[in-house]
Amino acid sequence: MPVLQLIYQHPLLTPSQLETIFEAHTLVDFKKGDYLLKKGQVSNSYFCIGEGMVRSYVHDFNGNDITTGFIEKNEIAIDVISLFHQVPTVEYFQALTDCTCYVIDLDKFQVLYHSIKGFNEWGRAWMSKSLFQLKQRTISMITDSASERYKSLQEQHPRILQQAPLKFIASYLGITDTSLSRIRKELTR
Amino acid sequence: MPVLQLIYQHPLLTPSQLETIFEAHTLVDFKKGDYLLKKGQVSNSYFCIGEGMVRSYVHDFNGNDITTGFIEKNEIAIDVISLFHQVPTVEYFQALTDCTCYVIDLDKFQVLYHSIKGFNEWGRAWMSKSLFQLKQRTISMITDSASERYKSLQEQHPRILQQAPLKFIASYLGITDTSLSRIRKELTR
DNA sequence: TAATCCACTTGCCATAAGGCAAGAAATGAA
DNA sequence: TTCATTTCTTGCCTTATGGCAAGTGGATTA
CATH class of the missing domain: 2.60.120.10 (Jelly Rolls)
Incomplete structure (x- = not known):
């Protein structure tokens, strides 16, 4: 095991x-x-x-x-x-x-x-x-903005971003899925 | 003791x-x-x-x-x-x-x-x-707004509100002292 | 193949909270 | 008492995030 x-x-x-x-x-x-x-x-x-x-x-x-x-x-x-x-x-x-x-x-x-x-x-x-x-x-x-919290999650737990749908990640970060979608768009520029 | x-x-x-x-x-x-x-x-x-x-x-x-x-x-x-x-x-x-x-x-x-x-x-x-x-x-x-979090603290830990200055309470609630001051004003109406 | 369903995106506008700065009030020290 | 420091309030404007609703695209099922 x-x-x-x-x-x-x-x-x-x-x-x-x-x-x-x-x-x-x-x-x-x-x-x-x-x-x-x-x-x-x-x-x-x-x-x-x-x-x-x-x-x-x-x-x-x-x-x-x-x-x-x-x-x-x-x-x-x-x-x-x-x-x-x-x-x-x-x-x-x-x-x-x-x-x-x-x-x-x-x-x-x-x-x-x-x-x-x-x-x-x-x-x-x-x-x-x-x-x-x-x-x-x-x-x-x-202390951190929603965007910073997302980036931390991305670095520390990349698998979560791969496996969980956006709405679950959003509520974990304390924001709506709408906002997370916009944050992601912003980050990919 | x-x-x-x-x-x-x-x-x-x-x-x-x-x-x-x-x-x-x-x-x-x-x-x-x-x-x-x-x-x-x-x-x-x-x-x-x-x-x-x-x-x-x-x-x-x-x-x-x-x-x-x-x-x-x-x-x-x-x-x-x-x-x-x-x-x-x-x-x-x-x-x-x-x-x-x-x-x-x-x-x-x-x-x-x-x-x-x-x-x-x-x-x-x-x-x-x-x-x-x-x-x-x-x-x-x-899930709760800053105002709701303040009210919960008031009910559950009234002594904190009596003993701690506003800025400490504000940072505990995750807001600025300015915002907490306004929230308190709003609640006393 | 069509019909759903779900995940995600986007636009428009509303709202909560922040930033800054001035000032008032309270507290403490000399 | 007076002076200084801290605490709290308030006004003006900015920004982050939310709410809703429409629309896109992919996946699943009939």
């Missing part, structure tokens, strides 16, 4: 512990459009994306989609609140392309989390990194 | 464990304007705010302050990345008022974190809650 090798990198994890962690995963396929998790459900699984891309989104009060994130290959797709607090989620997690996922059920995850110190540390590192990235995004929403 | 009673609420924590945790804190006072942590430093302490308010901020490329958060009484003030990964922070944490803080050094924190399962769980719950709140803020930046 080369994908899992990439995901679980932490100095405290020994090869035999990694083996135990790898074996806890089961393989699940999703077709484009399938939902890994839907609003109202209580999350019971932890997903690593092995192949493909997932989009997370919420509905705002007008019924519009707001894309909250794109989860790429070799990344983790979970709603931490729903999974760890066992409450209904407000987000949708939908396969943007056909996906292959490595999945661990919550019960099994908790056992690993409490029995393998390095896995616990890895989890804390993952969550703090997520927090940091989200903070960067929030700051970018304040 | 009534403040700590409020902060450390988790079903797995026994009274004697709580006692151990409480005793790990030392009391540190900060005067208005003092820094708990400055850009470039590696964080070595974990802070609970007992009295007062702290503001965290970054400088953007133009040298402008961007307020990233307000930390109130009974809340935790840390830079998770700098503290847990031992890297220099990019944020400033400054006392907005005179503050009384309960502090734990990183070494001692790590010992507690790994020896008390409930404390570990509490930490995960705290971090996932932070992640959720930050996501809510990001969504609000996309």
Whole structure:
């Protein structure tokens, strides 16, 4: 499982512990459009994306989609609140392309989390990194223009621009698809 | 320490464990304007705010302050990345008022974190809650107008409006102080 | 092949928010 | 008290982005 090798990198994890962690995963396929998790459900699984891309989104009060994130290959797709607090989620997690996922059920995850110190540390590192990235995004929403945010996305996550339709990218950047279309036109001159 | 009673609420924590945790804190006072942590430093302490308010901020490329958060009484003030990964922070944490803080050094924190399962769980719950709140803020930046964001802050964190000058609140909301002044005028009619 | 559907573009105009600068009000210091 | 500094407000104009609606082009399906 080369994908899992990439995901679980932490100095405290020994090869035999990694083996135990790898074996806890089961393989699940999703077709484009399938939902890994839907609003109202209580999350019971932890997903690593092995192949493909997932989009997370919420509905705002007008019924519009707001894309909250794109989860790429070799990344983790979970709603931490729903999974760890066992409450209904407000987000949708939908396969943007056909996906292959490595999945661990919550019960099994908790056992690993409490029995393998390095896995616990890895989890804390993952969550703090997520927090940091989200903070960067929030700051970018304040300091950067829509055009600059688009360019950053283009540099840092080119695959998203290739795989996601414009309207999803636009709502992720906090603008309308109309505006993004104009920004793109402007940039290609 | 009534403040700590409020902060450390988790079903797995026994009274004697709580006692151990409480005793790990030392009391540190900060005067208005003092820094708990400055850009470039590696964080070595974990802070609970007992009295007062702290503001965290970054400088953007133009040298402008961007307020990233307000930390109130009974809340935790840390830079998770700098503290847990031992890297220099990019944020400033400054006392907005005179503050009384309960502090734990990183070494001692790590010992507690790994020896008390409930404390570990509490930490995960705290971090996932932070992640959720930050996501809510990001969504609000996309879906709500500046005026709506101001009203939400007013309802949910009235103390911030009382204690922080307008320019800090404005940059937290993602607008200029000029605009916030006009919004406030509009709302008081 | 025609009929849809979806993704994207474009034009026209509306609106929210910014930039700058002047001034008023409040706060703090000497 | 007086002076200085910071905080907040306001006017005038600019700019970024939105809203709506029409139109294009590609893909899918009947």
